[in-house]
Amino acid sequence: MASSKTYTLNNGVKIPAVGFGTFANEGAKGETYRAVTKALEVGYRHLDCAWFYQNEDEVGDALHDFLSRNPSVKREDIFICTKVWNHLHRPEDVKWSFENSCSKLRVDYIDLFLVHWPIAAEKNDDYSVKIGPDGKYVILRDLTENPEPTWRAMEELAESGRARAIGVSNWTIAGLRQLLSFARIKPAVNQIEIHPFLPNTELVQFCFDNQILPAAYSPLGSQNQVPTTGETVRENRTLNEVAERSGHNLAQVLLAWGLRRGYVVLPKSSTPSRIESNFQIPELSDDDFEAVEEVARGRHCRFVNMKDTFGYDVWPEESK
Numbered sequence: 001m002a003s004s005k006t007y008t009l010n011n012g013v014k015i016p017a018v019g020f021g022t023f024a025n026e027g028a029k030g031e032t033y034r035a036v037t038k039a040l041e042v043g044y045r046h047l048d049c050a051w052f053y054q055n056e057d058e059v060g061d062a063l064h065d066f067l068s069r070n071p072s073v074k075r076e077d078i079f080i081c082t083k084v085w086n087h088l089h090r091p092e093d094v095k096w097s098f099e100n101s102c103s104k105l106r107v108d109y110i111d112l113f114l115v116h117w118p119i120a121a122e123k124n125d126d127y128s129v130k131i132g133p134d135g136k137y138v139i140l141r142d143l144t145e146n147p148e149p150t151w152r153a154m155e156e157l158a159e160s161g162r163a164r165a166i167g168v169s170n171w172t173i174a175g176l177r178q179l180l181s182f183a184r185i186k187p188a189v190n191q192i193e194i195h196p197f198l199p200n201t202e203l204v205q206f207c208f209d210n211q212i213l214p215a216a217y218s219p220l221g222s223q224n225q226v227p228t229t230g231e232t233v234r235e236n237r238t239l240n241e242v243a244e245r246s247g248h249n250l251a252q253v254l255l256a257w258g259l260r261r262g263y264v265v266l267p268k269s270s271t272p273s274r275i276e277s278n279f280q281i282p283e284l285s286d287d288d289f290e291a292v293e294e295v296a297r298g299r300h301c302r303f304v305n306m307k308d309t310f311g312y313d314v315w316p317e318e319s320k
């Protein structure tokens with residue numbers, strides 16, 4: 001089964017190719033605990049978390065309880081990724097964020113620590129999520145204007161051994177070029193939106209060319225619709241035809257496509273049966289792979305709409 005595949009990061013650390021997404025936007029209390037428990041029971045060994053998701057405590061409790069019930073599984077068998085949020089980019093805040101995540105996740109090291117976005121937002125004194133007067137984040141600056149202080153703090157965490165690997169999320173080719181020009185420790189991963197409506201092919205290739213492993217968020221197309229047609233990835237007729245003839249469900253086909261393209265996939269579900277089936281990922285035949293590639297070719301529908309959320313377009317070159 002393709003689900004047990006692992007990759008080796010540019011510093012030699014191994015990462016399971018399938019990670020469980022934990023962003024339960026507006027999820028009810030306890031939803032993340034139940035979902036992560038189910039995921040660990042089904043066999044996922046990679047959890048994708050973030051300080052911003054405000055549910056690391058539930059992930060930590062689920063992990064702690066699972067390990068207590070299953071003494072044959074050790075902390076080091078589980079790969080944990082988490083991320084520093086936009087208003088915690090000052091070097092001292094990066095460390096604060098790291099410690100805060102460790103404490104909520106009930107772990108003393110993180111396997112992969114990422115800079116969540118290449119933008120810095122206004123900082124709130126109590127570190128709660130800052131929303132501006134019009135309900136939007138207050139963006140202060142593009143981190144790529146000077147990512148060096150933030151990245152140096154990330155490098156210190158890696159050098160201390162508390163973060164086994166460090167990386168970024170939502171970075172463009174231009175941003176990565178800049179980061180690579182001064183990084184003492186290269187980013188190991190760039191976590192970005194990838195599905196057939198936003199294959200991000202150029203950025204993915206740039207990452208591979210620079211030994212940065214891409215990780216696909218929203219690999220099932222999230223819940224979003226193409227603004228112009230209203231279509232979701234999971235409603236696409238061709239993709240559903242591929243699923244039908246392959247004998248697998250569409251989510252499995254989408255995940256298999258991502259694994260065959262060679263990167264990490266991070267599906268999220270709060271539904272027990274889907275958590276289970278999303279971890280049963282087949283190998284795609286050449287024909288089925290080509291059919292999904294054909295849907296993907298030339299498509300560029302960015303679902304995480306930065307302009308609406310942040311009033312700022314983070315990925316100008318890829319999102320058009």
Ligand SMILES: NC(=O)C1=CN([C@@H]2O[C@H](COP(=O)(O)OP(=O)(O)OC[C@H]3O[C@@H](n4cnc5c(N)ncnc54)[C@H](OP(=O)(O)O)[C@@H]3O)[C@@H](O)[C@H]2O)C=CC1
Pocket residue numbers: 020021022023024048049116169170191192216217218219220221222223234249251252266267268269270271274275277278304
């Ligand atoms: N770095 C970043 O900026 C970002 C990172 N992420 C990460 O990526 C993860 C996944 O991304 P996300 O946006 O949640 O999108 P996904 O593409 O994983 O889609 C999740 C949606 O698909 C549904 N779903 C899951 N499995 C199936 C299935 N088998 N059949 C039909 N529907 C299904 C879920 O419903 P239900 O839960 O009801 O089953 C949910 O509504 C996040 O949880 C987070 O960890 C996401 C966004 C941004």
